[in-house]
Amino acid sequence: MYVPPAFKDDEVESIRATIWSAGLANLVTATADGPIATPLPLFLDETEGEHGVLYGHLAKANPQWRSAPTGEALAIFMGPEAYVTPSWYATKQETGKVVPTWNYIAVHAYGPVEFFHEPERLLEVVTLLTNTHEKSRAKPWAVSDAPTDFVASQLRGIIGVRIPVTRFEGKRKMSQNRPEADRIGVAAGLAAYEKPQDREVASLIPIPA
Numbered sequence: 001m002y003v004p005p006a007f008k009d010d011e012v013e014s015i016r017a018t019i020w021s022a023g024l025a026n027l028v029t030a031t032a033d034g035p036i037a038t039p040l041p042l043f044l045d046e047t048e049g050e051h052g053v054l055y056g057h058l059a060k061a062n063p064q065w066r067s068a069p070t071g072e073a074l075a076i077f078m079g080p081e082a083y084v085t086p087s088w089y090a091t092k093q094e095t096g097k098v099v100p101t102w103n104y105i106a107v108h109a110y111g112p113v114e115f116f117h118e119p120e121r122l123l124e125v126v127t128l129l130t131n132t133h134e135k136s137r138a139k140p141w142a143v144s145d146a147p148t149d150f151v152a153s154q155l156r157g158i159i160g161v162r163i164p165v166t167r168f169e170g171k172r173k174m175s176q177n178r179p180e181a182d183r184i185g186v187a188a189g190l191a192a193y194e195k196p197q198d199r200e201v202a203s204l205i206p207i208p209a
Contacts, residue, residue, distance in 0.1 A: 001108050001169045006177045009105070009170030016052075018107045018170070019044050022077040023133065027056070027161065029069040029113060036064045042075055042161070043132050051165035054109060055125050057158040065115040065159045073113035073163055079105025079172075082201040088189035090181035101175075103186075103201050108169040116160040119152070125160050174205045183207050 009015065019025075025042045028035055042056040054075055058065055081104035089098045116122075127143045134140035143151060175183045183205050190202035 001106065001171060003169060003171045004177070007171050007173045009107075009172040010168075011170070014172070015107050015168050015170045016044065016046065018079045018105055019077050019109070022079060022107075025054075025056075026076040027058075027064070027113075028074040028076065029064060029067070030071055031067040031069060033067065036067060038062060038064050040161070041129055041133070042077075042163075043129055044165075045128075049164050051109075051111075051168060054111070054161070054163040054165060055128065056161045057122065057125055057129075058115070058161060060117075060157050060159050062159070065161075069113055072110045072166065075109040075163060077107040077109070079107075080197050080200040080204065081105070082190055082193075082195075082198045084175065084186055085189070088182070088185040089178065090185055091179065103174050103205070104171075105173070105204075106171045109163070109165050110167050110169075111163040111165045114162040116162065118160075119155050122155045122158060122160050123151070126155070126158075172204075174201070176206060180207065 019042075023041055024039055026037050026039050027042070028037045038058060040056050040058060042054045044052045044054055046052045081102060084101045084103055086092050086098035086100055092098045123143070130141070130143050134142070175186050178186070184207050187202045187205040187207050190198045190205075193199065
């Protein structure tokens with residue numbers, strides 16, 4: 001990922017927060033037949049290894065796990081994003097030398113991928129994934145709520161994914177390269193929109209208090 005110095009995010013807590021808030025990732029592997037990508041939920045176990053380990057699962061019918069990867073796998077997590085019109089820039093009125101852009105947050109996680117099918121490991125992964133996304137609900141659903149034989153049959157249809165992370169690349173592009181007046185304009189413009197994601201991006205743009 002191309003990361004100009006102004007947009008580099010190498011804070012561990014910030015990177016982890018992006019991963020946890022994104023939930024869904026794109027798992028990309030390079031193979032002899034070309035790249036393969038699958039959108040899937042991944043969670044980061046921060047207690048394993050230097051950078052943590054990503055876990056998830058694929059459908060057994062998905063050919064990605066059967067194709068031997070070349071080099072490391074890549075998991076892509078996207079945070080809030082929004083289109084930025086040059087009409088919000090003070091610079092537009094001053095010189096007219098402005099163009100549209102996009103503000104966004106992204107994290108790329110790299111590491112060797114392992115695909116596994118042991119039922120005990122699969123059950124642990126789907127349980128952790130489920131608990132992660134159900135815990136905020138008033139009445140969380142649990143894997144144990146389903147009949148044991150049904151769960152076992154579902155596990156036979158998936159393949160586990162384990163990626164020990166070797167490195168992260170974090171990018172937080174929030175108009176940091178623009179003059180203060182332009183940043184203020186972008187934040188105000190996005191805050192006026194009804195889309196929650198636009199308003200979230202507005203809150204992340206660095207402007208004076």
